[in-house]
Amino acid sequence: MKLTATRLLRVGGPPLVFGTTLLCVVVAMALIGPIVYPGSPFSIVGDPLLPPGSSFPLGTDILGRDIAAGLVHGARASLFVGVVATLVAVIIGTCIGAVAGYAGGYTDALLMRLTEVFQTIPAFVFAILILAIFTPTISNVVITIAIISWPPVARLVRAEFLSLKQREFVLAATGLGFNRLHIIFREMLPNCLSPIIVMGSLMVATAILIESGLSFLGLSDPNVMSWGYMIGAGRSVLRSAWWVCTIPGIAVALSVLAINLLGQGINDVLNPRLRT
Amino acid sequence: MSQVFWFLRRLLVAVTTVFVVAAVNFLLLQLPEGDAVDVLASESGGASPEYVEQMKERFGLNEPLHIRLAMYLSRVAVLDFGHSFRYSADVADLVFSRLGPTLILMSAALILSVIIGVGLGILAGVKVNRLADTIISFAVVVGAAVPAFWLGLMLVVIFTINLGWLPSSGMETVAAFYTGYDRVTDVIYHMVLPVATLSVYYIALYARLMRASYLEQAGMDFAVTAVAKGLPNRRVVSHITRTAILPVMTMIGIQLGAMFGGSVVIEAVFGWPGLGTLIYEAIHARELNVVMGVFLISSILVVVANLFVDLVYSLVDPRIEVSK
Numbered sequence: 001m002k003l004t005a006t007r008l009l010r011v012g013g014p015p016l017v018f019g020t021t022l023l024c025v026v027v028a029m030a031l032i033g034p035i036v037y038p039g040s041p042f043s044i045v046g047d048p049l050l051p052p053g054s055s056f057p058l059g060t061d062i063l064g065r066d067i068a069a070g071l072v073h074g075a076r077a078s079l080f081v082g083v084v085a086t087l088v089a090v091i092i093g094t095c096i097g098a099v100a101g102y103a104g105g106y107t108d109a110l111l112m113r114l115t116e117v118f119q120t121i122p123a124f125v126f127a128i129l130i131l132a133i134f135t136p137t138i139s140n141v142v143i144t145i146a147i148i149s150w151p152p153v154a155r156l157v158r159a160e161f162l163s164l165k166q167r168e169f170v171l172a173a174t175g176l177g178f179n180r181l182h183i184i185f186r187e188m189l190p191n192c193l194s195p196i197i198v199m200g201s202l203m204v205a206t207a208i209l210i211e212s213g214l215s216f217l218g219l220s221d222p223n224v225m226s227w228g229y230m231i232g233a234g235r236s237v238l239r240s241a242w243w244v245c246t247i248p249g250i251a252v253a254l255s256v257l258a259i260n261l262l263g264q265g266i267n268d269v270l271n272p273r274l275r276t
Numbered sequence: 277m278s279q280v281f282w283f284l285r286r287l288l289v290a291v292t293t294v295f296v297v298a299a300v301n302f303l304l305l306q307l308p309e310g311d312a313v314d315v316l317a318s319e320s321g322g323a324s325p326e327y328v329e330q331m332k333e334r335f336g337l338n339e340p341l342h343i344r345l346a347m348y349l350s351r352v353a354v355l356d357f358g359h360s361f362r363y364s365a366d367v368a369d370l371v372f373s374r375l376g377p378t379l380i381l382m383s384a385a386l387i388l389s390v391i392i393g394v395g396l397g398i399l400a401g402v403k404v405n406r407l408a409d410t411i412i413s414f415a416v417v418v419g420a421a422v423p424a425f426w427l428g429l430m431l432v433v434i435f436t437i438n439l440g441w442l443p444s445s446g447m448e449t450v451a452a453f454y455t456g457y458d459r460v461t462d463v464i465y466h467m468v469l470p471v472a473t474l475s476v477y478y479i480a481l482y483a484r485l486m487r488a489s490y491l492e493q494a495g496m497d498f499a500v501t502a503v504a505k506g507l508p509n510r511r512v513v514s515h516i517t518r519t520a521i522l523p524v525m526t527m528i529g530i531q532l533g534a535m536f537g538g539s540v541v542i543e544a545v546f547g548w549p550g551l552g553t554l555i556y557e558a559i560h561a562r563e564l565n566v567v568m569g570v571f572l573i574s575s576i577l578v579v580v581a582n583l584f585v586d587l588v589y590s591l592v593d594p595r596i597e598v599s600k
Contacts, residue, residue: 113292116289116293117293119530120533120575120578120582121297121575122533122536122537122575122578124536125540125555125570125571125575126571128540128559132559132562132564133304133564209423212426213423213424216423216541217541218559218560231423231425231426235429238433238437242433242437245429246430249422249423249426249427252423252426253421256422260417
């Protein structure tokens with residue numbers, strides 16, 4: 001089933017339209033935001049803790065930084081971390097799952113035990129540990145989230161490969177003497193792309209949630225403004241200035257909601273039989 | 277008999293997991309510049325040269341890597357995680373003293389989210405594509421999107437700051453010196469907000485899984501037969517639920533580790549005196565020893581819990597070895 005915009009809209013219905021629109025707004029915020037707010041989001045522009053609606057549309061935070069500026073710069077950070085970490089995780093997971101599923105035997109057993117270990121351990125605590133040992137730069141955050149997110153992809157790709165391995169076209173390719181890399185990447189992988197795409201799109205949302213949690217705990221790049229950091233920084237003034245925490249949290253929730261709705265829509269188009 | 281072998285195999289996997297976690301811990305500390313002692317000494321806010329020498333001696337840093345790994349693992353095996361400067365206590369003792377509150381918080385949230393989540397999932401499955409299903413499905417999507425720590429802060433704004441109904445931090449009113457029944461009530465009172473916050477995401481997750489699993493089973497021959505022979509609705513639902521709940525139980529086992537991660541952030545929000553708050557304080561005090569201790573103990577905890585789920589599962593569902 002081909003994934004086209006018209007099919008997507010027809011099958012997905014209102015939730016998908018809502019999700020897509022919302023995501024477009026967030027992406028536009030990330031793209032246009034730095035033009036509207038060209039300065040550093042860390043620069044102090046006014047009195048601290050001004051409520052929304054004053055000279056600053058969303059108010060200022062505890063140090064007098066513009067919350068609107070933080071919000072648009074945070075959109076960049078969240079989307080960047082979410083998308084890149086997911087890409088890395090999907091690549092790692094696909095490679096491990098493909099090798100395990102194709103090779104079978106001891107290789108499969110070994111790789112799957114490894115996957116199980118990574119799936120069992122408290123992933124978030126593992127992420128905390130990695131970032132506590134290494135400096136939490138934005139690339140380290142991306143790598144860390146990728147390290148804790150790949151196991152489900154590996155399991156999915158392995159399961160797909162196990163069933164594809166028995167199919168005639170794979171046997172034919174083997175019989176024609178193609179090498180293993182060609183069979184794995186050119187013959188088998190394209191046939192299991194749709195579940196990978198669905199899983200990947202939903203993983204972006206999870207990655208954004210993990211990133212916000214880590215930066216809330218103070219494990220984010222100190223030079224990059226992120227939504228989780230803003231919530232964490234506003235915590236101490238929750239009693240007197242609730243908006244400092246509330247606004248970036250709504251941004252996280254809406255972004256994650258948008259991506260989840262879009263991922264669900266893609267799933268409905270690609271796997272029409274699984275619709276419930 | 278094969279079930280015994282199956283369980284032994286799971287036991288082996290569990291032991292391997294703990295072993296790998298410990299080895300990963302060790303290797304992580306080898307990666308940064310300098311050796312483990314330099315990292316530990318600098319991260320803990322400086323140590324005297326004598327202490328560094330003594331630590332190097334103790335860690336055997338002049339030995340080759342595999343010997344050091346073996347030494348590290350043997351220390352882990354006897355739960356020796358070193359010393360915490362900030363708390364001036366043994367890391368293992370520190371971690372175990374914080375284990376109780378975390379277990380209380382997690383088990384309360386687990387029970388609550390399984391009951392409500394599975395219940396909502398069944399309801400949505402029974403009323404599929406009707407109003408109740410639409411409302412539940414919408415709530416599930418929203419519940420899965422809201423960051424838990426933020427939800428916690430918002431609940432504090434509403435229920436503590438504005439309404440003044442519930443306490444927002446700690447596990448009990450220490451200054452009140454409650455005893456017995458009063459103390460239990462006080463703890464429950466403090467539990468409401470953190471447990472509710474932690475549960476929301478998992479209620480959404482279990483409701484979604486249960487609904488999907490219920491609908492899948494509702495299309496099976498046995499369910500169609502049950503309807504066709506005119507069983508009352510209640511009986512049909514209980515038939516379907518009994519088979520539909522099994523895959524959800526597996527997911528609950530797999531999700532335990534993730535739930536522990538979630539409780540870390542929630543504890544940090546509510547100052548709940550468990551492992552989460554400990555790790556939060558340890559990050560800011562740069563106490564790697566403590567962070568590693570919490571990671572190891574929580575891994576062991578999750579592995580043991582999974583093993584328990586497996587054991588129960590193999591007793592409940594005899595088909596398990598066939599599917600393996």
